[in-house]
Amino acid sequence: MIFEDISQMILVFKYLVPRGYTGITVFPFVFLKNKTLKLSKTFINHEKIHLRQQLELLILPFYLWYGLEFLIRFLHYKKWHSAYKNISFEREAYAKENDLDFLKHRKFWNFLTYMRR
Numbered sequence: 001m002i003f004e005d006i007s008q009m010i011l012v013f014k015y016l017v018p019r020g021y022t023g024i025t026v027f028p029f030v031f032l033k034n035k036t037l038k039l040s041k042t043f044i045n046h047e048k049i050h051l052r053q054q055l056e057l058l059i060l061p062f063y064l065w066y067g068l069e070f071l072i073r074f075l076h077y078k079k080w081h082s083a084y085k086n087i088s089f090e091r092e093a094y095a096k097e098n099d100l101d102f103l104k105h106r107k108f109w110n111f112l113t114y115m116r117r
Contacts, residue, residue, distance in 0.1 A: 046097035
């Protein structure tokens, strides 16, 4: 299974992670604010979900879609955090981060089921 063991792709680089966030996934790497996050299976699963999303959208279109959807959500909610939490990619990752087997049965482009307003 792709991304089963991503330990070599996880880097601790607190200056690359935006303020207010604990990690950021930029295919094929996961950048963390601190090394203790490597031990969180839930957090790592959340980031693996983002890796899958990025891969199935051929990477660059993922970032374009993410940015555009963020802008639309920001215009709707008028709050940065609310806009971020309601991006379809984030909604899927947060909803399924506790299901450590999710990626084994996840459907292609599953994030589309999280596109609601």
